[in-house]
Amino acid sequence: MDSGLHRLLRERFQIVAEIGKTKGPDESIIRPAREAAVIENRLAAHEGPMPADILVHIWRVLIGGACVVQRPFTLHIAGALDTARFLYGPISAALHADAADAVAALAAKPSDLAIIDTATSSDWWSGRGKAHAIGRYHTSSGGVVVVLGGEGVAFGAGPIALVAQDGDAPREVDATVLGPDDDVIGRYHPFPLVIPVAE
Numbered sequence: 560m561d562s563g564l565h566r567l568l569r570e571r572f573q574i575v576a577e578i579g580k581t582k583g584p585d586e587s588i589i590r591p592a593r594e595a596a597v598i599e600n601r602l603a604a605h606e607g608p609m610p611a612d613i614l615v616h617i618w619r620v621l622i623g624g625a626c627v628v629q630r631p632f633t634l635h636i637a638g639a640l641d642t643a644r645f646l647y648g649p650i651s652a653a654l655h656a657d658a659a660d661a662v663a664a665l666a667a668k669p670s671d672l673a674i675i676d677t678a679t680s681s682d683w684w685s686g687r688g689k690a691h692a693i694g695r696y697h698t699s700s701g702g703v704v705v706v707l708g709g710e711g712v713a714f715g716a717g718p719i720a721l722v723a724q725d726g727d728a729p730r731e732v733d734a735t736v737l738g739p740d741d742d743v744i745g746r747y748h749p750f751p752l753v754i755p756v757a758e
């Protein structure tokens with residue numbers, strides 16, 4: 560059983576490496592909407608005693624590993640280590656004192672990702688420059704964590720936009736009701752599960 564699983568995983572990573580070669584040097588290898596679709600497809604086909612959150616956890620580690628195989632990158636983390644590990648697994652990480660530091664590190668290397676617990680800063684969005692939200696997750700402790708991609712990371716295809724307007728705190732709106740002056744900081748596919756974090 561384990562040999563068969565292992566063989567399939569090796570095959571998956573071979574295919575992932577081939578897909579990576581088709582992505583251009585100026586294009587991000589991370590496709591948040593595709594990742595969400597991959598997991599939604601697994602959840603839709605799921606049955607049996609394995610808990611759905613275990614399924615999601617395994618696939619998130621596979622996807623994080625797949626991304627890093629296609630092109631190495633670092634997670635710049637401000638107060639969201641559990642969420643970062645849940646979403647991307649054991650890949651290279653840098654811990655930052657606050658959101659501003661993490662966003663500055665992302666600006667220096669836009670192909671990395673920043674993962675920010677919004678409780679670490681009341682205005683994490685104001686210094687983000689060309690970074691934009693590619694994911695927004697709720698945690699089991701009631702927190703909200705935002706994943707920021709640098710320039711070039713494709714927006715998700717979902718209908719939700721996360722908007723900052725006139726310096727107000729970001730709010731979620733349906734993309735179809737956005738006005739011309741709205742400052743869209745990210746669009747993403749809604750994620751079905753709450754991220755479990757250590758208390």
Ligand SMILES: C=C(O[C@@H]1C=C(C(=O)O)C=C[C@H]1O)C(=O)O
Binds near residue numbers: 591623625
């Ligand atoms: C494999 C790809 O690259 C990345 C890894 C994915 C995966 O492991 O399923 C999905 C989307 C991308 O973030 C792809 O673009 O298809």
